[in-house]
Amino acid sequence: EVHLVESGGGLVQPGGSLRLSCAASGFTFSTYEMNWVRQAAGKGLEWVSYIFSGTNTINYADSVKGRFTISRDNAKNSLFLQMNSLRAEDTAVYYCVRGSGFDYWGQGTLVTVSS
């Protein structure tokens, strides 16, 4: 069974940094593209970033470009999102999502940016 478990969320001050992790299991992680998607409280879904299975193709939403970095460790079945220069508008639940088909979602981890 596919499992995606996010961690690393929390409260951080504006301008601060946070690193999210996603532990994957139940499938061959190294063969799947992965995404981060976020959702502010009471709002819709916003795609954040994408990484190809081999890390050679990466994409970001304009809203996070230059501040967020996606990466993966296929040996450890893990996906990461390094978030720097955080802003209040980055406050959201962040989901780890499998594949270009967005077929499996984690439960999410809450990031709160506030002073």
Place this chain on the structure above:
Amino acid sequence: DIVMTQTPLSSPVTLGQPASISCRSSQSLVHSDGNTYLSWLQQRPGQPPRLLIYKISDRFSGVPDRFSGSGAGTDFTLKISRVEAEDVGIYYCMQATQFPRTFGQGTKLEIK
């Protein structure tokens, strides 16, 4: 960026009756590989989103057959043949044809 527009934004439905949600994209979702990467997601209250339909009309594993998708090009529809209580939630269309991936605003399905 491709803009995804859903209608209606709210849909009160009687149990056992059909429901329909429309999604229109600002440009064609046909990929250069010939596929159309239009999906429908369901988000029940307090839960993460769940994939229902991908590539316009393919039902994902475990999704009841009362859910169906149709459409082509820029106009797409999700239909629920007979709404059940567990179908309450917010439905999103999304496109994965082009970066950035984009979602519709969401349609809230509620029981009358």
